[in-house]
Amino acid sequence: MSYANPVISELRDRIASLGCSYGKRATYLPFGVSEIDAVLPGGGMGYGCLHEVAGGGGGTVDGAAAALFVAGIVARSHGKVLWCMTRPDLFFPAVAQAGLHPDRVVFCESDREEEALSAMEEGLSFGGLAAVVGELVRLPMNASRRLQLAAEKTGAMGIVLRRWRRQNEASDYGQPTASTTRWRISTLPSERLPVAGVGRARWLAELMRVKAGACAEFEIGAPDAKGRVCLLPTAPGRADQTARWRNLAG
Template identity: 70%
Template sequence: MSAAREQVLADLRERIAALSGGTAKRVGCLSFGVPEIDAVLPGGGLAYGALHEFAGGGSGTVDGSAAALFAAGVAARTKGQIVWCLTRPDLFMPALAQAGLHPKRVVFVEGDKEEDVLASMEECLSYGGLGAVVGELVRLPMTASRRLQLAPEKTGTMAVAVRRWRRQTEANDFGQPTASTTRWRVSVLPSEDLPVPGVGRARWLLELMRSRAGECAEFEIGACDDKGRIHLSPGSGDRSNTSRRSLYSA
């Protein structure tokens, strides 16, 4: 069975289960606090108890720094401890703290293989009581994404997959269908100008590439502040229905 057909069947099964009352009860959404963004998301934000994918774009496709910072900002605004699963322990923690995610809230789980990351994510999502479970992944097969989508439905924990590739060619995998509720791409833009000389606040191009029961859109936003919040850049508008800084240490 092709991946595209499997995706269609998976969505159909979920809709049928919802009509028959067979799915777990949703526990709400995490609002961005930006009306233009929340308006295009079903429920007005990122759904808890669901899987969300973030990937870097442009020059940050491989290192995924902007995507990881965006994920950190999302995790920072949830309540409870955060589990971050990875195979390469090279995250720069002060950068996560600048995005609102305090080190004391984060438990790192390191694995030798991506299979370990997937298993750790599923176990933590099934445990419950966590704000979010983040996993850095090169590949996210349909079967694995389905497990990561189903596991948090019972606990209400948010699942976040940060797609981080080792080389540019691997990024083609991001076009393959998965069971994630939303899929985002975050690209670095020139920073905002300040009224005085200095380095302005970082800006991102935030693309909502897939939203189940919603529409695609893109926004120019200011990067996460120390509370994990973002804002719409001046002059940026919602462009619905459309399709560089390093976070990691050497």
């Protein structure tokens, strides 16, 4: 994203360089949706940063919509992706439909979350990956700080996909971490088609936290075959329905 005011642009660059321990210039991966990119510092998801994504409502435990949201993000990056998990239940045909080709992904499976966290840190420190995704239940501040520092060192993007075993464990998502952004993705009823079938999946994407920015929420369409989401218009009567789903997500 370009800024018309050169003073503001220079100030943003100076702040970005001060915020990086290794002096790398920050780069960003835009969503390509102006309304979303406008609320993100730099105009997109920052490389060299740690991000958090979780499911809301009925997707708190399975995290299906959140996983596809993450897949769409890393699909638009360039290079290999490391995906660390403790539950081998990722349905890859759906991930491929979100634009993330299996040839680009290296999977790391472990029985213990501590090992998955360690693998994620090693992947971020490696320097040859575009992004590292880790499915974790807990993300303590110290662990998130180590991941953030590792991402800063190499410029890779780190994304923690929070997946809980029980719905009531999701309250942990409000705890402070070193993540740059924190998202919650909840499913909404898809749009009706004029013919028999199911329309494009519709999600409520809540930007719950962002450094140097303001919180926001968007109704978006699921990623297409190139990992691109779209902003969907709110249909008549949809606002009340979305509010009900937001209450369920909370």
